[in-house]
Amino acid sequence: MSKKATGKIGVLLVNLGTPDSPSTPDVRKYLREFLLDKRVIDINAVARYALINGVIAPFRAPKSAKIYKELWTERGSPLLYHGLDLQKKLQASLGDRYHVAFGMRYQSPSIKAALEELREQSVDRIIVLPLFPQYASASTGSVQDKVMEIVKDWWVIPNISFISSFCDDPGFIKSFAELGKQHMAKDDYDFVVFSYHGVPERHVLKGSDKGYCQLGACCNTYNKRNKYCYRASCYATSRLLAAELGLREDQYMVAFQSRLGKDPWLTPYTDFILKDLPAKGIKKVLAYSPAFVADCLETTIEVGEEFKEMFLEAGGEKWQLVESLNSEPMWVEAVKEMVLQH
Incomplete structure (x- = not known):
């Protein structure tokens, strides 16, 4: 009779990444690594290199650095310290049989360093959880690609599995809905906007x-044919959050933000639709950014500040961002349950 493995189980949490500091050189370094990823900008390698190093990084880095300075805190980048907080709390909740490591797809702490940490613990298996609720090749797929690229050089490779999507996970939905309910208990909102990070239609x-x-009605249901479709995943998350919040179909909408370049991206664009809401009598909006589980530039600055300014200028009265899950107790338990079920 075979014996069950008694070694530790490794858990690798991965988020996108952040510059080491809000200085222009560090932001430029981060942008180069991020945008040179073939899954992020999926064009010819030579053209991608020329575009990033000759146009985007040099011109965008100074502008982005100014925004990162607004975001930075005494603890540094929110995306980083919220990830480290989640790691520590999840470790405490899972106990000694598990070893939880945290890495970033781009910059520090690296996925390679996190995997080495797990290897040093002689874990029997590794569960990789990219912290992106909705699967996209440019985010989850890129993490999976990087993990496999690193471990292929290991002499001994333990069992490795991925939690590729949790867009409809009950714990994820309930945790995020609870944060929204806390705002709804303090004020009456006319409408809820679920704003997701956009991706090119291609x-x-x-x-x-x-x-x-x-790119239409096919996303009205979430099934085995579209379970890895980013757009379908976003709509699935929105329907579940709306149901948990007690919203009718006419009380919310799905939109997409943070587009880059001239190619068509998923629509509608958040910055376009929010300007039309006040004219329709919608004056108070609760805004979610459910593609992110940790506050970052795209949530705090883009949705929380820039979109708020646009909405108020268009005649709106209140635009309230629902904070990300970060390391909220309900979210820690939801992640724990995903790991245990996996």
């Missing part, structure tokens, strides 16, 4: 079940 089409994806 990214969705490249990964779609052939002949099924229409």
Whole structure:
């Protein structure tokens, strides 16, 4: 009779990444690593290198550095310290049989360093959880790609599995809904906007079940044919959050932010639709950014400040961002349950 393994189980939490500091050189370094990823900008390698190093990084870095300075705190980058807080709390909740490591896809702490930490613990298996609720090749897929690239050089490779999506995970939905309910208890809101990070339409089409994806009504249900479709995942999360919040279909909408370049990205664009809401009598909006589980530039600055300013200028009265899950107790328990079920 075979014996069950008694060694530790490794858990690798991974988020996107952040500059080491808000200085222009560090921001430029981060942008280069991020945007040179073939899964992020999926064009010819030579053209991608020329575009990033010759145009985007040099011109965008100084502007982005100013925004990062607004975001930075005494603890540094929120995306980093919220990730480290989640790691510590999850470790305490899971106990000694598990070893939880945290890494970033770009910059520090690296995925390689986090995997080495787990290897030193002689873990029997590794569960990788990219902290992106909705699967996209440019985020979750890139993490999976990087992990496999690193471990292929190990002499002994333990069992490795990925939690590729948790867009409809009950703990994730309930945790995020609870944060929204806390705001709804303090004020009456006319409408809820679920704003997701956008991706180019071609990214969705490249990964779609052939002949099924229409960038439209096909996302009205979430099923085995579109379970790895980013757009379908976003709509699935929104429907579940809306149900948990007690919203009717006419009380919320899904939109997409943070587009880059001239190619068509997923629509509608958040910055376009929010300007039209006040004219429709919608004066108080509760804004979610459910593609992120930790506060960062895209949530705190883009949704929380820039979109708020646009909405108020258009005649709105209140725009309230629902904070990300960060390391809230309910979220820690939700992550724990995902790991245990996996």
